Amino acid sequence: MKKINVVESKKLALMPCAPDVCQECAVKHEPDQPHNAQSLYYQMKFHGENGRFPTWMDAIAHCPKEVQEAWKKELRKKGIEL
Secondary structure, three states, X not given: OOOOOHHHHOOOOOOOXXXXXXXXXXXXXXXOOOOOOOOHHHHHHHHHHHOXXXXXXXXXXXXXXXXXXXXXXXXXHXXXXX
């Protein structure tokens, strides 16, 4: 009989988020605004899809350039390295 490694047998499964929030980060925001990089849902979903945790750069990647620049400026003001 094959012994199962308990660590290897555990898989993470996210429950679907509410239908009225962003389906990437589970937070209500306008489509042209960043995902919430601090959302646990976003972090786990992104990690499952990419094999790493997201950064703020990942969270703003889908935004128009002017929105990205505004967010970068504000994040830097808060001491967040990009």
